[in-house]
Amino acid sequence: MGAPHGETSVPVEFSGAEALKRAFREHPAGVALITAQTEDGPVGLTASSVASVGIDPPTLAFSVTRATGSAGGILGADSYLVHLLDARHADLALSFAVSGAERFTAEQGWEQLDTGEPFLPDSRVALRCRTLHSLGVGSSVIVVAEVLGAHFGASETPMVYHDRRFIPLPAVDPTR
Template sequence: MNTAPVPTPIGEGLKAAFRTHPAGVAIITANTPDGPVGLTASSVASVAVDPAAIVFSVTRATGSAGAILAADSFVVHLIDDDHSALAQTFAVSGSERFTTEQGWATLPTGEPHLAEARVALRCRPIQTVPVGSSTVVIAEVLEVLPGTAGRPLVYLDRRFHPLPHDTHL
């Protein structure tokens, strides 16, 4: 029997703390035997440069998250404000995804690719670590695909927010 985790005061406090901690926004995509899958993530961070590696987490191992966990490779798109509506689309199950109008193409290696993203990182999983109802993914970056830089986008208090154009990162 699979039961949902019971909220604890510390867990609720952690969620409240991170609602006020801005995070970058990414769309993670993979190709599967059933077609392309993707999700929006705000947990992406760099881990190392030699080997080049990143980390992110997904909150369940079903649906798009489960498909990405099972994939041999995936692409992490670091996106800007121009793609905030697309990020919202990939955050909601059942939304229309991977249309030509949204700007998707397919890499020679088979993964869905949003060429207009600030940068895309083609990766392969190195290790996954289950933590409660989440899974942490450590991935090696195989390829860095530069795109088009726009206004940076952050996730804060359950909403997407653009940063000013003159923000120097």
Template structure:
């Protein structure tokens, strides 16, 4: 049985602080023996360009996160404002996912792919580090699939917010 983390004063202050720190939004997907899996992440960041690598964290090694951690490869979709509703569904346990109406297809390598995402990074985990109830993943980027440009979205104060398109003034 895994111990449930006990909130601390510092931990609660950290959560409150990061609620007001805007973060980009991604949907991470993988193929698993039970079918496609995915989750929403606001912890994705670039780490290196040689080798091309990113980092993100997941809060549990079970469910969708566990399936992604166990997959040979996965896809990190950098999404736009048009995908805010989709990001919310991937952040909600039991919500509808991977429907044709949502625009999902499958890459030749088997992973679920959202072609309308601004970019999709096909990755392989190089290293994972357990930190409390979270797992930090350092991933090698194997392929970058570009999609149409859109209005960037950030997660701020528990909600998704659109930023102006780079050509907006």
């Protein structure tokens, strides 16, 4: 974080992985939940790396840290859902960010689409996708996915991931 208003900050240098982690820890990002159905059951993970890529074809991108566990299930699935989350889903985002936490419970409101993917009907949008390209970078995988369709729900207070926390964004009246 920067210096308090009116004070001068002293630059601190970091390098390599520590520099990247520090820079993006303080850079707000949208929050998504990516889910897929595998032979072993439903899998899912919280992602803050989802970004729109283009409209011809309609594509988005995201990255996962490793190709095992839930990430491996998503990477191996024919299709998956990318749910864009609101502040009402902060607890759910946390559950899917922590290994071993309860997932896909009835209390969380999960359903299954006719195409098989685990679906959160009260998310503001769930984009049904399939992988077009993937690129391994060290222990991470970058995925470019085609958007096949979308299920839209009600939109509520936006949420971002910042400094290891899920934070709701207050509405600001632009006419003030």
